[in-house]
Amino acid sequence: MAEQFINCTIRNGKAASFWFDSWTPFGQLLKFLGSSGPRDLNLALQAKVSDAANAAGWRLPSPRSENALKLHIHLTTRQLPLPHLEEDSYHWIVDSIDCSGFSSLQTWEFLRPRSRKKRWTSSVWYKGAVPRHAFNMWLATQNRLPTKVRLAAWGLNVQQTCGFCNQFLETREHLFLVCDYSASLWSRIFARLQPHHQLFLTWGELLSWTRQASAPAPAPAPAPAPAPPTLWILVTQVTIYNIWRQRNSALHLNGFTNTEVTFKTIDREVRNTISARRHKKTFSSLMSLWIR
Numbered sequence: 001m002a003e004q005f006i007n008c009t010i011r012n013g014k015a016a017s018f019w020f021d022s023w024t025p026f027g028q029l030l031k032f033l034g035s036s037g038p039r040d041l042n043l044a045l046q047a048k049v050s051d052a053a054n055a056a057g058w059r060l061p062s063p064r065s066e067n068a069l070k071l072h073i074h075l076t077t078r079q080l081p082l083p084h085l086e087e088d089s090y091h092w093i094v095d096s097i098d099c100s101g102f103s104s105l106q107t108w109e110f111l112r113p114r115s116r117k118k119r120w121t122s123s124v125w126y127k128g129a130v131p132r133h134a135f136n137m138w139l140a141t142q143n144r145l146p147t148k149v150r151l152a153a154w155g156l157n158v159q160q161t162c163g164f165c166n167q168f169l170e171t172r173e174h175l176f177l178v179c180d181y182s183a184s185l186w187s188r189i190f191a192r193l194q195p196h197h198q199l200f201l202t203w204g205e206l207l208s209w210t211r212q213a214s215a216p217a218p219a220p221a222p223a224p225a226p227a228p229p230t231l232w233i234l235v236t237q238v239t240i241y242n243i244w245r246q247r248n249s250a251l252h253l254n255g256f257t258n259t260e261v262t263f264k265t266i267d268r269e270v271r272n273t274i275s276a277r278r279h280k281k282t283f284s285s286l287m288s289l290w291i292r
């Protein structure tokens with residue numbers, strides 16, 4: 001794997017291996033010319049680059065293959081390796097950039113497997129995100145939070161009804177969006193940010209809401225200033241986090257607070273997050289949009 005990164009700069013040609021080092025644009029010449037290369041060029045496997053030239057020029061027989069011809073043509077453009085020149089030097093090159101020595105960071109960035117960026121990424125990770133909110137949102141978006149329906153699917157013997165209303169199955173959509181408890185929180189949020197918005201029914205609707213830059217104000221309401229996406233994402237993450245916290249409290253502790261108290265908590269967390277980041281450009285104008 002390292003072979004592709006190590007490049008040799010030829011000076012006197014005494015250190016560089018003709019066949020094994022990468023010193024032309026063709027990489028390792030043994031691979032480029034094949035196993036018959038050493039015989040065709042009359043150069044032993046142990047040959048150094050300096051063995052292929054003298055003061056008069058490159059000492060190679062006429063090319064017998066397409067690739068050998070390419071090599072010949074390339075070599076005519078190269079400085080000859082001559083004994084009075086300095087030592088050959090080796091370089092770690094990643095994506096055509098000389099790293100001035102080995103760079104594990106550049107190399108890993110180049111080698112690491114990448115999956116395609118998900119469309120929802122910007123609704124989860126954003127500049128200034130509160131890690132616990134973003135992490136919870138990440139789990140929720142991939143439907144990996146252990147809702148009761150998921151626990152039951154894993155074979156756990158649990159009662160699957162929603163801990164808030166005790167009527168419907170505790171799926172992600174029900175728990176965070178549709179349940180009267182959560183719907184009432186979203187209504188309060190819409191009252192602040194986007195009056196008359198319809199409640200969410202699916203996670204996709206929630207995600208597109210966080211992505212919109214602003215929404216047209218329905219007449220005849222006075223047009224509110226468009227809220228930048230950061231506020232929508234922040235409020236969404238704080239809300240999802242607090243719904244999940246109340247749900248866990250209902251399941252494991254002493255019940256949950258009513259929506260009025262929970263909304264106050266959400267409100268406070270949004271304000272605290274904004275004020276802690278008020279020096280950041282994307283947060284500076286958010287407070288007035290949230291508390292208006």
Ligand SMILES: [Zn+2]
Nearest residue numbers: 162164165179
């Ligand atoms: Zn419910």
